[in-house]
Amino acid sequence: MEVNIKYTICFIRKGHEILLLNRQKSPWMGTWNGxxxxxxxxxxxxxxVIREVEEETGIHALDVKFKGVVSWIVDNKRIGGMYVFVADIDHYEFPTPRSTREGILDWKDFAWIVHEENVGIANLHYYLQRIFQEDMVYDHQFVYHNREVTGFNSVPYIQSTFETSISS
Structure with missing residues (x-):
């Protein structure tokens, strides 16, 4: 099933922490995300993703790695998604918390992000561990009903399934 993916997301890692944004605007207002x-x-x-990371954080010349997609299925229709990227910046100083027009940037411990009782995270516990620990690239598929996750599955990503190519 083809879908036009219109968004990107990047998870920037430094050691055991991930740089997250507490969003000031919809969607996901008030939650932490990449x-x-x-x-x-x-x-x-x-x-x-390179442009967005620079605009939202000021970090430039970032070496990002494609890690798959996150897609959304609502009422049995794949309605969209985002390309997922990761980057490591072990030797880059980026003090936080930092307020931006998009929200508040802060380093968060990986264990805190994926903790089962953490309700302030944008569904990252479903797939974040997999994108950092596995080389395989996945389509992380969320099924929603009434704005609630009713299903989740990670299947191997097949680029030809989607309309847009990853790199220029």
Missing amino acids: VGGKIEAGESPMDC
Whole structure:
């Protein structure tokens, strides 16, 4: 099933911490998530994620790695998704917390992010561990009903399934 993926997200890791954004705007207002945004016309997902990371954090020349997609199924229809990227910046100083126009950036311990009782995270506990620990690339599929997750599955990612190529 083809779907037009319009967004990117990046998880920036430094040691055992991930740089997250507590979003100031919808969607996911008030929750912690990675940084990223909407792909502009003619822009590749890779170009988008690099641009969005720089706009939202000020970090540039980041070496990002494609790790799959997150897609959303609502009423049995795949309605969209985002390309997922990761980056390691072990030798880069980035003091936080830091307030931006998008929200508050802060380093969060990986164990805190994926803790089963953490309700302030944007569904990251479903797939974050897998994207950092496995080399395989997945389509992490969320099924929603009435804005609640009613199903989740990770299947091997097949690029030809999607309309947009990853890199420029």
